[in-house]
Amino acid sequence: MIGLSRRAFTLGTAATLLGTTQITNSSAQALPKIRVGSLTLPVFAPIIVNIMKAQKFDTRNGFEAEVQTYPSFSAYYAGLATGEIDTLIGGPTYFQKLRLEGVPLRIVATGATLADLVIIAKDPAIKSIADLKGKQLAADMGSGQFQILSIYAKSKGIDLGKDMTLVNANFAVARAQLAAGRVEAAMIIEPIATMMMKDDQNLKIVFNANDAWKEMAGVTGWELVYAMREDTIKKNVNAPKQFVAALADVTKYLQTDPDGADKIAAETVKLPPGILKEAVRAKRWVFDAKPAWDAAERKSIWDTFERAVAAGFHPKLPDDAIIYAP
Secondary structure, three states, rough: OOOHHHHHHHHHHHHHHHHHHHHHHHHHHHHHHEEEEEOOOOHHHHHHHHHHHHOOEEEEEEOOEEEEEEEEEEHHHHHHHHHHOEEEOOOOHHHHHHHHHOOOEEEEEEEEEHHHHHEEEOOOOOOHHHHHHOOOOOOOOOHHHHHHHHHHHHHHHOHHHHHOOHHHHHHHHHHHHHHHHOOOEEOOOOOHEEEEEEEEOOOOOEHHHHHHHHHHHHHOOOEEEEEEEHHHHHHHHOOOHHHHHHHHHHHHHHHHHHHHHHHHHHHOOOOOOOHHHHHOOOOOOOOOOOOOOOOHHHHHHHHHHHHHHOOOOOOOOOOOOHHHOO
């Protein structure tokens, strides 16, 4: 009888443990997935989502980030337009374009300030964007960053297309053009800017978009924000708030542990050790995720839309629903 009792107890305990394991596994499997677009380049998109995954900020906030990586910006944005992914970080004026074209997206969070958008030059006589008149500037003319630069330049009476010679080049090519002396200046983003200045200490920042935008608009401008598809939000009404909460955790982590963030960037996107930390501490690589529906952030994003229309980049403003509100 004792043996049978012990056997019954053992089987009962095993069944209880098995049941607990099944409940735990079921709970883990029950986490909704949010498909996040990423890039193979060492820029904001992959670094932010890699930190989120490494620190488990996604699961801590009630969802699992499922990362889809793309080799180019065109494929990256196409993934959002076709519904292959649920969310990604991108330029507000580019999301304005997509919304006007009928892509069902809504901006849910801020992301990167304009601090990492800079113009770098080697000639000590070049001290500002005005000094580039009559000179050659390498810039990605199809990028949202170029739109931001153009909007500011026009506010100063400078027409980039007429007052200087523009050499169309993505950020990597612009870096090479300046290094080879084929242009006098290059429009660059972080962390490329920090890598360039470490390679050549004669290079100097002659324009910082964050300072320029604050001078022009009186508010912080956003180089990159997060958009999420409307069908994703309908399927999971908690998705925007959960995702924004995870992004806020990434913001805090970057501020409190730049060494840890630097290590993750080095391991995942092969950024040279120390580069991300230096850019963060220099306050050029500033990630600050806030809900897009907060009054100040909404106003700032909408101001960018209005300036893009005034500058002729878009025919009209998007509808109000482009900025998500709970």
